[in-house]
Amino acid sequence: MTEYVHTAAAQRLIVALDYPNVEQARHLIDTLQGIPCYIKVGMQLFYAAGPEFVRELKEKGYSVFLDLKMHDIPNTVKGGAHSITRLGVDMFNVHAAGGREMMKAAVAGMEQALSEDKALTRPLLIAVTQLTSTSQQTMNEDIGIPGSVEDTVVRYARLAYECGLDGVVSSPLEGPAIKAACGSSFVTVTPGVRPAGAEVADQTRIMTPGRAIAAGNDYLVVGRPITAAIDPRKAAEQIIEEMNQYVND
Numbered sequence: 001m002t003e004y005v006h007t008a009a010a011q012r013l014i015v016a017l018d019y020p021n022v023e024q025a026r027h028l029i030d031t032l033q034g035i036p037c038y039i040k041v042g043m044q045l046f047y048a049a050g051p052e053f054v055r056e057l058k059e060k061g062y063s064v065f066l067d068l069k070m071h072d073i074p075n076t077v078k079g080g081a082h083s084i085t086r087l088g089v090d091m092f093n094v095h096a097a098g099g100r101e102m103m104k105a106a107v108a109g110m111e112q113a114l115s116e117d118k119a120l121t122r123p124l125l126i127a128v129t130q131l132t133s134t135s136q137q138t139m140n141e142d143i144g145i146p147g148s149v150e151d152t153v154v155r156y157a158r159l160a161y162e163c164g165l166d167g168v169v170s171s172p173l174e175g176p177a178i179k180a181a182c183g184s185s186f187v188t189v190t191p192g193v194r195p196a197g198a199e200v201a202d203q204t205r206i207m208t209p210g211r212a213i214a215a216g217n218d219y220l221v222v223g224r225p226i227t228a229a230i231d232p233r234k235a236a237e238q239i240i241e242e243m244n245q246y247v248n249d
């Protein structure tokens with residue numbers, strides 16, 4: 001098989017399979033065949049399709065981000081991280097707002113699974129900071145966290161770093177401040193990506209794919225600009241081409 005033309009860029013695109021059933025998810029996967037992108041399975045699909053579909057994606061050779069955003073007491077999150085790691089995913093996440101003990105418990109659950117099954121590869125464990133749908137006003141007035149979104153995101157990122165996590169989910173806007181605080185190898189996974197002119201919908205902190213990569217972010221999460229496009233493959237390829245202009249390796 002010939003290698004995909006923009007492999008390095010494609011591997012940094014995480015396509016969010018936000019679908020209600022396996023049939024629709026499989027259809028998109030078939031449409032994207034040959035593009036070496038990451039696939040994200042979130043709550044909607046996982047609660048409908050379960051771990052079996054995650055295994056199917058792994059068998060098809062995809063890198064999988066299981067986005068269940070755990071946020072619970074440390075013991076429960078430890079158990080969740082253990083079960084998720086055993087599934088063999090490549091990336092999963094918890095909410096940084098769960099705090100230090102909860103994030104350390106997630107690391108412990110993951111490490112326990114890795115020590116029990118040496119065939120597993122260590123996944124990236126990522127903390128959600130402030131959701132990309134959250135505006136400054138919502139964070140200050142509804143959630144009740146004072147200050148700027150960027151300061152809050154960086155505070156969460158530092159905490160996640162101290163707890164031994166591999167990176168954070170944030171908007172692409174905060175990527176440079178996170179890297180400055182936690183180092184360039186601390187991974188930034190950034191939803192809130194919208195090609196110029198695309199429907200913004202419920203996202204508030206957004207950037208275009210090219211700018212998000214140029215800002216130094218590692219992975220871009222894109223859902224509806226691909227899944228709701230008339231031609232999803234073309235939409236994905238256009239995003240990858242735009243990313244590719246700023247990818248150096």
Ligand SMILES: O=C(O)c1cc(=O)[nH]c(=O)n1[C@@H]1O[C@H](COP(=O)(O)O)[C@@H](O)[C@H]1O
Pocket residue numbers: 016018042067069093128130131132133169170191192193203221222223224225
């Ligand atoms: O953890 C995530 O993936 C996530 C965090 C966040 O702050 N914002 C956010 O949009 N996401 C996810 O990223 C995807 C974005 O989808 P679109 O807005 O359709 O591109 C969705 O699957 C969200 O669940």
